[in-house]
Amino acid sequence: MNILEMKHVKKAFGETGVLKDISLDVREGDVVSIIGPSGSGKSTLLRCATYLETMDDGSIEYIGNDTVQPFGLVFQNFNLFPHFSVLRNIVDAPIRVQKRSKDEVYREARELLLKMGLSDKEDAYPCELSGGQKQRVSIARALAMNPKILFFDEPTSALDPELTLEILKVIRELAEEKMTMVIVTHEMAFARDVSNRIIFMENGYIVEDGTPEEVFTSENARTKEFLGKYHYILE
Amino acid sequence: MDFLTILQELAGGMLTTIRIFILTLVFSLPLGLIISFGRMSKNVIIRTLIKVYISIMRGTPLMLQLIVVYFGPYYIFGMTISSNYRGTAVIIAFALNYAAYFAEIYRSGIESMPRGQYEAAKVLGYNKLQTFFIIIMPQVVKRILPSVTNEVITLVKDTSLAFSIAYAEMFTQAKALAASAHNIIPLIAAGLFYYVFNAIVAYLMEQVENSMKYYE
Numbered sequence: 001m002n003i004l005e006m007k008h009v010k011k012a013f014g015e016t017g018v019l020k021d022i023s024l025d026v027r028e029g030d031v032v033s034i035i036g037p038s039g040s041g042k043s044t045l046l047r048c049a050t051y052l053e054t055m056d057d058g059s060i061e062y063i064g065n066d067t068v069q070p071f072g073l074v075f076q077n078f079n080l081f082p083h084f085s086v087l088r089n090i091v092d093a094p095i096r097v098q099k100r101s102k103d104e105v106y107r108e109a110r111e112l113l114l115k116m117g118l119s120d121k122e123d124a125y126p127c128e129l130s131g132g133q134k135q136r137v138s139i140a141r142a143l144a145m146n147p148k149i150l151f152f153d154e155p156t157s158a159l160d161p162e163l164t165l166e167i168l169k170v171i172r173e174l175a176e177e178k179m180t181m182v183i184v185t186h187e188m189a190f191a192r193d194v195s196n197r198i199i200f201m202e203n204g205y206i207v208e209d210g211t212p213e214e215v216f217t218s219e220n221a222r223t224k225e226f227l228g229k230y231h232y233i234l235e
Numbered sequence: 236m237d238f239l240t241i242l243q244e245l246a247g248g249m250l251t252t253i254r255i256f257i258l259t260l261v262f263s264l265p266l267g268l269i270i271s272f273g274r275m276s277k278n279v280i281i282r283t284l285i286k287v288y289i290s291i292m293r294g295t296p297l298m299l300q301l302i303v304v305y306f307g308p309y310y311i312f313g314m315t316i317s318s319n320y321r322g323t324a325v326i327i328a329f330a331l332n333y334a335a336y337f338a339e340i341y342r343s344g345i346e347s348m349p350r351g352q353y354e355a356a357k358v359l360g361y362n363k364l365q366t367f368f369i370i371i372m373p374q375v376v377k378r379i380l381p382s383v384t385n386e387v388i389t390l391v392k393d394t395s396l397a398f399s400i401a402y403a404e405m406f407t408q409a410k411a412l413a414a415s416a417h418n419i420i421p422l423i424a425a426g427l428f429y430y431v432f433n434a435i436v437a438y439l440m441e442q443v444e445n446s447m448k449y450y451e
């Protein structure tokens with residue numbers, strides 16, 4: 001069953017087209033990694049899908065959606081609310097925006113923190129956390145909204161290698177729980193291992209869309225050239 | 236004339252000064268926020284008008300503004316000015332002037348907020364009002380507090396400008412008393428009053444700043 005259907009999405013900034021004609025369906029349980037060179041439009045795609053950017057043409061539909069916000073987005077630089085404690089960062093939107101019962105939201109938030117290994121940090125402020133911890137809080141914050149689909153825009157790019165592994169492990173666990181996710185990443189080995197689908201974007205187009213096997217063994221010249229740069233990791 | 240008598244004589248003026256101070260803040264702090272919205276408005280006309288307003292308020296002496304607000308109704312419309320209006324004129328002039336300064340402080344604070352805060356709030360479904368008052372403004376307040384403190388401390392001293400329209404606040408009274416008693420003590424007492432007033436204000440603002448130190 002499709003969760004998200006994007007059809008012929010186009011987006012330009014001024015004269016330069018960034019998304020030229022993007023059609024993309026995401027099925028329930030999909031773990032889609034989006035890869036591609038810098039400037040190819042990966043972030044813009046996520047930003048259109050999460051309504052942070054308005055598209056110029058095309059359509060985006062969340063199927064069977066009865067909530068205002070069926071998605072969550074995890075940012076590269078976390079964007080936690082610095083004046084809120086860790087716990088408040090997680091519970092505020094579910095209580096205020098979704099108007100869910102406080103007891104339920106706090107209980108779920110504590111479960112999420114436990115899962116993220118941050119139970120002892122609920123009263124800490126974001127400035128007291130490491131980058132990896134911040135990112136785990138921001139993932140918990142997104143999950144607390146019970147999204148049907150979770151987008152990640154380079155969730156590990158601001159982290160050093162050790163902390164990167166920490167976050168990749170969390171995403172891997174979410175994948176095992178069949179969380180539907182779309183992940184923009186430069187971590188090729190991770191993308192190959194964790195996703196059931198890889199999308200290679202270049203210059204505003206989706207060049208490849210297939211299983212990791214298909215994309216990583218593709219004969220397409222552009223794809224080969226791009227992946228060639230990562231060969232030392234993938235071997 | 237002993238010091239205690241002088242203080243008694245000046246007590247009314249002190250209260251008036253404190254009243255100017257408090258009322259000015261009560262009106263100018265919120266008004267400044269509204270003006271800052273106008274200053275950041277997408278509408279060019281509103282934005283330009285507010286810009287001109289702010290530059291006039293900051294570019295001309297407060298004393299002149301005070302006199303214009305007080306005598307304006309008479310000079311422009313030929314209205315008789317009741318002496319009751321004096322106190323009102325002081326508050327109007329001070330509030331309009333300080334609101335312009337606060338507006339610029341708010342604006343710099345609001346514009347310094349990273350876009351990611353708005354985006355995170357939007358993705359979590361906060362509406363515009365919630366985003367501004369729950370996510371943005373509390374952080375802005377922390378950032379601008381030192382600048383606000385500066386203005387507030389200036390205000391304590393600026394209250395004495397009400398003297399220019401003969402409003403019976405602290406300074407006006409101290410000067411009159413010094414003149415009639417041929418004595419400098421009232422002026423010294425006035426100086427002491429402003430100094431202590433400021434020290435208290437500075438202390439209180441510091442407490443507020445400290446209360447926001449729990450995060451960065």
Ligand SMILES: Nc1ncnc2c1ncn2[C@@H]1O[C@H](COP(=O)(O)OP(=O)(O)OP(=O)(O)O)[C@@H](O)[C@H]1O
Binds near residue numbers: 038
């Ligand atoms: N708000 C904007 N205004 C103007 N141009 C923009 C804006 N946002 C993105 N762009 C341009 O659109 C193009 C695609 O940007 P985008 O951020 O989507 O690329 P990306 O694939 O995410 O790249 P990276 O891997 O470096 O994050 C770039 O050329 C970028 O300069």
Ligand SMILES: [Mg+2]
Binds near residue numbers: 042043044153154
């Ligand atoms: Mg990007």
